[in-house]
Amino acid sequence: MAGKTIVVTSGKGGVGKTTTVANLGTTLAKKKYSVVMIDTDIGLRNLDVVMGLENRIVYNLVDIIEGKCRKEQAMIRDRKIPNLFMIPAAQTREKNSITPEQMKELCSTLAAEFDYVMIDCPAGIEQGFKNAIAGAETALVVTTPEVSAIRDADRVIGLLEAAMLKHISLIINRLNAKMVKKGDMMSTEDIISLLSVPLLGVVPESDEVVVSTNRGVPLVHDRSSKAGAAFRRMAARLNGEENLPLDGDGSHGFFGRMKRLIWN
Amino acid sequence: MPPPVQVKADRNGFTLVPDPAASLDAIVAFMDERLERSRDFFQKTEMVLDLRTRPMRTDEISVLYEKLYEKSKVKVVEVRLSDELSFSIVAERRKSRIVSKGAGPEPENCAPLIVRNTCRSGVRIVSSSDCVVLGDVNPGAEIIAEGDVVVFGALRGLAHAGAGGERTARIWALSIEPNQIRIADLVAVPPQGVKPAPARFEVAEIQNDVIRVTCL
Numbered sequence: 297m298a299g300k301t302i303v304v305t306s307g308k309g310g311v312g313k314t315t316t317v318a319n320l321g322t323t324l325a326k327k328k329y330s331v332v333m334i335d336t337d338i339g340l341r342n343l344d345v346v347m348g349l350e351n352r353i354v355y356n357l358v359d360i361i362e363g364k365c366r367k368e369q370a371m372i373r374d375r376k377i378p379n380l381f382m383i384p385a386a387q388t389r390e391k392n393s394i395t396p397e398q399m400k401e402l403c404s405t406l407a408a409e410f411d412y413v414m415i416d417c418p419a420g421i422e423q424g425f426k427n428a429i430a431g432a433e434t435a436l437v438v439t440t441p442e443v444s445a446i447r448d449a450d451r452v453i454g455l456l457e458a459a460m461l462k463h464i465s466l467i468i469n470r471l472n473a474k475m476v477k478k479g480d481m482m483s484t485e486d487i488i489s490l491l492s493v494p495l496l497g498v499v500p501e502s503d504e505v506v507v508s509t510n511r512g513v514p515l516v517h518d519r520s521s522k523a524g525a526a527f528r529r530m531a532a533r534l535n536g537e538e539n540l541p542l543d544g545d546g547s548h549g550f551f552g553r554m555k556r557l558i559w560n
Numbered sequence: 561m562p563p564p565v566q567v568k569a570d571r572n573g574f575t576l577v578p579d580p581a582a583s584l585d586a587i588v589a590f591m592d593e594r595l596e597r598s599r600d601f602f603q604k605t606e607m608v609l610d611l612r613t614r615p616m617r618t619d620e621i622s623v624l625y626e627k628l629y630e631k632s633k634v635k636v637v638e639v640r641l642s643d644e645l646s647f648s649i650v651a652e653r654r655k656s657r658i659v660s661k662g663a664g665p666e667p668e669n670c671a672p673l674i675v676r677n678t679c680r681s682g683v684r685i686v687s688s689s690d691c692v693v694l695g696d697v698n699p700g701a702e703i704i705a706e707g708d709v710v711v712f713g714a715l716r717g718l719a720h721a722g723a724g725g726e727r728t729a730r731i732w733a734l735s736i737e738p739n740q741i742r743i744a745d746l747v748a749v750p751p752q753g754v755k756p757a758p759a760r761f762e763v764a765e766i767q768n769d770v771i772r773v774t775c776l
Binding site: 396447448451453454457458460490492 | 581615677680681682683696698699716
């Protein structure tokens with residue numbers, strides 16, 4: 297049975313792509329699904345640091361593609377969860393070391409073995425982006441409630457639609473409910489009406505995220521974290537456990553739930 | 561490696577099928593060479609452009625169109641976007657888009673270009689007549705029409721109506737909230753502050769050499 301290949305992308309840098317991949321991947325693996333996460337940000341790898349696996353890297357993505365190792369050799373097993381793997385990016389190479397066709401092939405072989413293949417996309421819309429989306433059939437677009445991030449997300453959604461990806465959904469990261477209430481930040485509704493893409497989830501702004509990134513332990517391991525809870529809900533929705541929220545007004549109940557989640 | 565464009569022949573004529581991975585430059589260069597090799601064969605033929613596997617932007621289509629016509633008088637008469645959707649290019653396109661001001665050329669009887677989805681950032685749509693967008697125009701998108709621009713949605717990106725110098729052209733939208741709008745040779749920037757939501761739709765037109773937006 298073929299697994300799902302999911303690319304997490306944003307256009308703009310620093311909005312939380314890698315954090316999202318790490319947390320969604322970890323949550324899905326905790327649900328006993330086999331998960332492999334691929335860092336495609338060749339030259340600027342981060343996922344290994346966020347997962348706390350930096351010191352275990354021997355082989356990387358480019359080595360697999362160039363045939364210097366078997367893919368099993370480059371897959372690093374998580375410290376806590378035995379069915380969670382990560383393929384790190386090469387730090388000393390460039391984005392054009394691999395091609396979209398090669399990524400497509402790798403993703404389809406991985407999808408045959410794993411339930412979920414999560415692809416961490418680099419920022420930008422150049423070669424690295426094209427590589428990352430080549431093998432994916434689902435895309436998660438991460439944005440923060442800032443005009444610049446939303447502008448880039450819009451461009452990326454346009455490119456994903458042109459690349460004919462089947463499913464595109466939106467993740468709003470770092471939403472500050474207090475600022476939204478004061479009218480200093482764009483609300484979830486505003487962002488959805490502009491981007492017109494179904495929403496997967498909203499992650500509240502939280503200091504815990506920085507701490508967990510620095511410690512190299514994904515947030516979802518911490519049961520008390522609200523941002524972690526948001527990621528767990530997203531993973532459940534991604535897994536089809538809850539109905540995906542609809543566009544616009546139809547998702548009123550969902551917004552209510554989301555708001556409660558943020559306000560708790 | 562497959563060629564950037566496949567030229568297929570069937571009962572109805574020729575169909576051009578660009579490769580999904582091919583760049584515009586590669587496509588144009590390949591067609592250039594192909595037409596060069598068999599110049600008389602394709603002379604004055606009509607072709608269908610099949611964009612089901614490789615979507616193209618309107619400005620890319622118009623580059624290819626003009627290139628083919630220049631080279632061998634090959635006319636692209638139809639653009640196929642999907643199995644259900646294709647539109648034909650009937651009217652002769654004008655060679656240069658930006659016509660000098662002064663004696664305004666007679667507006668040609670062209671069918672309006674209809675865009676059936678939201679225009680996202682990075683999209684550039686060029687029409688030699690009117691342009692109708694059934695969806696929003698997001699910031700970073702550009703709609704350039706020699707005639708009117710009509711948006712059945714919110715206009716948040718750039719719109720240029722009357723790009724050929726036609727000062728009577730107008731911009732219609734359910735709500736006009738862009739960073740900038742242009743009509744003919746004039747450019748307008750919206751005033752600072754929050755504007756009231758329009759009741760039904762808004763029109764931008766030139767009145768006394770200034771672009772004005774009216775709520776209707």
